[in-house]
Amino acid sequence: MGEVSADAVTLNLLREAMETVRSSPLGIINTPLIPWCQTTLPLSIDCNIFLKLENMQRTGSFKIRGVANQFTKRPKGLHFVTMSAGNYGKSFAYALKHYESKGKVVMPETAPVSRANLLQSFGVEVERVPTSSLMNVVTRCVQEDKMIFLHSYDDLDLIAGHASLGMEVLEVNSDPDVVVVCCGGGGLLAGVAAAIKLSGCAKTRIYGVEPEGACTMYKSFIEKKPVGMDAKSIASGLAPPFAGRLPYELCQRYVEAIVLVSDQEIKAAVSTLYKSGLVVEASGSAAFAAIVNNKIPELEGKNVVCIISGGNIGKDELADFPD
Structure with missing residues (x-):
């Protein structure tokens, strides 16, 4: 990939990518954005939370x-x-x-x-x-x-395609207070954050969520440059060797903060979601884990969007999770 800056990510670019995604022969689904209150999931916070179910995509993830x-x-x-x-x-x-x-x-x-x-x-x-x-x-x-x-997270075309998820959220909830997104290399977080902020939602707070053992973007924010680490987590999809350069630049510009969840919190989140009928993999449950473990500040009375990013989990993996 060439050295593309965050300035290359414009609202027009994201709108064009949205049309490309919607017309793609690969059959991308406009996934449901469902109110938490219409599920059997427990919630101890007095706020309105919506779940964006990317685990329902044709290939099981965003x-x-x-x-x-x-x-x-x-x-x-x-x-x-x-x-x-x-x-x-x-x-x-x-x-x-x-x-x-x-x-x-x-x-x-x-x-x-x-x-x-x-x-x-x-x-x-x-x-x-x-x-x-x-x-x-x-x-x-x-x-x-x-x-x-083809880079799996540090690529302009990829990030613009992922931004379609953020655009879909705004079609249903035009001005969310808080959006919570899982973060590995940062491609999804960067795309969603850019889509929401460039669409005019200046007050929306966007949080990325990483595993404690694979917190490359969290460390990048501290060191003010994209860094790598020996990433290890049960959420293997959120454990790349380094944060993407372009995602880092976009996250620095549009993301409020990166918060961390433990592998145990991720495991519990997978089990909680499964008991409520939602099959979600470890990497796809990080944002949910952050919300239920009170890692996101000031949610009371707010309209909150939680991205459930993937559901590709096999029986062999589910057997390792608590009942």
């Missing part, structure tokens, strides 16, 4: 939005490589099949084996490596095998 915008900008028939713990890889594989292209996913060894098997069933090559080696392997594929690298 990632298909950014992928749709990325692939529209590239010709068919190329050989692509990416890095992913699973959700981006699944959407990437789905798009490859539609666009008659080939691809490889470099996956961290910490990701569930079931996810690697799923991607291979789509006909995509998977190479599992230590998290710290992800970019080295991608670079080798680009240099030696002449593959085209």
